[in-house]
Amino acid sequence: MMNPTMYYQTKIMSDLFLDRADNSGVTFRTASQMDDFWKFAEGPLMDGLYWERWYNNDTLVTKNSVLYENYLLGSPRMRQLKVKNDSCEVHKDFQRAIFSCYNFYAQPYEDRETTNAKNDTSFQWREIKSFAKNDVWGILGTYSGEGGYIVDLTLNKTKALAKIKDLKKNLWIDRGTRAIFIDFTTYNPNINLYVVTKLIAEFPATGGLITSWQFRTLNLLENSSDAPIALYICFTLFVVFIAYYIIEELVEIKTLGFWPYFQSSGWNFLDIFTILISVMLVFFLIYRKYVINKIFSEAYTTNGDSMESMDTESLQNSSSLALQIETYQFDTLGFWSAQFSNILAVLSFVAWIKLFKYISFNKTMSQLSSTLSRCAKDIAGFGVMFFIVFFAFAQLGYLLFGTQVKDYSSFGKAVFTLLRLILGDFDFQALEAANRVLGPIFFLSYIFFVFFVLMNMFLAIINDTYAEVKAEIGDDTNEFAVMDYFKSISNQFLLQILGKQ
Template sequence: CILYLLHLNYFTWQCHQVEMMYRLMLCRNYSLPWHVMEGNVYGLWGTTLTENTSDNRELFVRTTLRELLVYLVFLVDILTYGMTSSNTYYYTKVMTDLFVLTPSGNGVTFQSISSMADFWTYAQGPMLDGLYWTKWYNDQSLQNGDHSFIYYENMLLGVPRMRQIKVMNNSCKVHKDFRNEISGCFDVYNEKKEDEVDFGLVNGTAWQYHNEKEIKGSAHWGLLTTYSGGGYYQDLNRTKEESAEILMEMNNNLWLDHGTRAVFIDFSTYNANINLFCVIRLLVEFPATGGAIPSYQIRTVKLIRYITYWDYFIIGCEMVFCLFILYYIVEEILELRIHGFSYFSSIWNTLDVVVILLAIVAIVFNVFRTIKVDKLLGKLLEQPGIYADFEFLAFWQTQYNNMNAVNLFFAWIKVFKYISFNKTMTQLSSTLGRCAKDIMGFAIMFFIVFFAYAQLGYLLFGTEVNSFSTFVKCIFTQFRIILGDFDYDAIERANRVLGPIYFVTYVFFVFFVLLNMFLAIINDTYSEVKEELSSQKDELQITDIIKQSYMKTFMKLKLKKEKISDVQKVLRSGSNKLEFKDFRETLKELGHADHEISEAFSKFDHDGNQILDQEEQERMKRELEEKRVSGLG
């Protein structure tokens, strides 16, 4: 009710201004000029940047409050459709347990693959068993034809695909002392060294190279490097028996060899119960060192958007979201027209533009995704025996979700724009702004020491400790040490002498010295800002506006005494000397605003000592009584 009254007061003020302009125009027999019509448009999109609020604190606060209320509705609308269901986690977990953690007869899981032999054991065991479910647990048929329903609920879309990437022989050089013993040399993967020659049985897609465009593939960022979307691929069949024969043939004819650097297993499932797609990619990398490094990527995404009643409610929220974006686009254009390029001098204005641009991209992607999914599903239903390539859509849906997450974060941070005029709320921004130069200077000193230790750790422990195996890992490991997450035993095993020295000196200089210097800079600046804000003159705050509306409402209902009576009550209860602190606290309890209290007190405090003596109190009493009698109070 209070917020409604505030909005109503603002709207009444705007109507009063328009009415006065029309009366003036009629008295002078003027026609309605363009700038008046334009003013009405500005009223609809009225913000602190379009209104002249520099000399009117009350207008500034009311305009900001109205902006905040509109923005909160926008924020709630984003949250309504921006959240994801917890079902996505459980779906991902179920698929991970089945295809990554399920062991074969001799105990080989996907995560434990360490050689090519282990890969074939997994592919012909847990992978096939996980992909093809055609019977119940009592061997009774599921009666779904050739379709496989994983865990009886998740339909396997199309057929799985296996693809490998190879490098050419003699892609590296063997030292002259070993050329007689070593006839071949297969380098680490590089797209320029990728093998494109047919091999093995020659006939069939598994033995013939296909480039990225031919198979509509895309590059993949693995643990070791980034792989192209081309290679040698083999689509499995819709039945377990036929797929097992294909794998047996590939194994017997040495599909994997010295040149193999990566093998991909791709397939997709759909669960109609929760309307979610699960796009799975299992990757085994075979580095030039030998051995195997498994990794996986399971993307659970919602590609079909509108099925249930809740989904139709979401589409309503999306339409409202589009209207909000249109509203804010017009608002930003108006502000840009008034302020020009100086508009971007404020970080909040730049954030406005970023949120709008990300929202526009989200809207465009929503339309693109809906069209693309319909086309893919239509093709899949016509040819159920082909590979269902949802990798492209799943990737961009994931990026869309990431973008939504970032946009929601910025949207929440933007709330500070509307509450930063309050003294309490400005403490954070003022503190960070004032100590920014000191922090930048300190950061240079900090990172010189930090990167020096990172380089030292990389050279000392990089060959043995996984968390120090790359320079980037060293950087994040050192941040974890600051937070108390570290493996001291691994460091000591890697270097019994320099390991403890590295650890002790790093903790001392970085944690105890530099980190505490950083905190000291912020603490000192915060104390200064807080002291300055406490000594500043009280201005009209948002709480004062709410109190004024509250007071006006109750005064109209005659449930509140007049303001003059409250002040007289304070004077009667006071002593010979009435301090401003006591005067202010008593009136605030009675619902009066800070700026009103300050104005009333300073009017009679002629010597400015923040104390009303007996004479000043008597003068205030006389004037209040005159106002009460005259009815001006």
């Protein structure tokens, strides 16, 4: 579940690993070439993962901590994915001079050959033998989670740094490298939160380096001092309510018929959608719990005891937690926890929207709902015209500025950029720098046709319909008899109180 502390836990970890610079000023956020990766790995990464001394240079009693308060769970892991040489074809005009070609990453092009004569597993492709295998979404593509060239760093800073230097010396990264993932998980016993961290370094076929990251803050185990019984009671009640409403809707569908049921009220669509989302949430919650038990029982061993038999208080009392935990894979936990949160967010949104169904007897709310329903056809027709013009401008912006302006580097980005422009969020200087003539023309023409013409047409449709609905409701004296009844009751009650006084 969410709580405000999770944001600050995420922020403090992201600041530590994304914005901490080495002596040359390179951070993971600003890294842009292959050499920058090694600068980060040898400097900010090592300093961030291994806190061995206090600020006064005293030795820390508690080992394997990050920011003094977070424990490393298992060894940090680096995983590399490569593509084969000749995974693309050199143009025939250059085949006599250029003999190698490394494509963008795709699983059919993936290289799994040993790349070093030494008997070093870091240069051998290895499968991840774990329950947790997830593909990784990067900026440039999606990367396989089956395996790769894996390096498990030790929990000792000196040995880990020596390993990094050895990898650099023996060219662990080469022209075929397309992505490197740095995975580690920390646990903060003070607030009972885990942070599953994945730093992603992508090496595109164009050359250079593009970085991205994932910080997923999770609450996986309930505190033994709390009362999880209340959560189980609420969950049970939630399941009972879902079962009740499923039966109720099925009876209504059987009585009215399938299509008449949906034609009788538009709210029925929302009711069915709410039930489906609720059922998905229950399955996600059950599967998430199963994954937690599966991963913990597979990955953790603490003094021979399974993690399934341990509560948070026992974990907090373990001073050498990181030393007792074996190699982990928390990706699945982070992924399913994120999906659970997404489903819960959608369900909460739909539940709030359903409030309109029960306050429609109010005159003002009835005007709003009637206005939207009556002008729906006009808005649909306007929407066709609007999106024709809008997508035309998006395609124009993509073709004009796609090679120079990041916001227009793909058609999808151009669409979202133009949506932001309607809200006043734009970068005119970038367009002008890309093309001093067409940039201003594109900007001004889009503002005129979309913002001044089309948006005002949209408002005019709603405004005219609202005026018609308001006039009709004003002439209908019996429409809101229920509301008048409650008003008369309240007025009589107040008169009685004032009369007694």
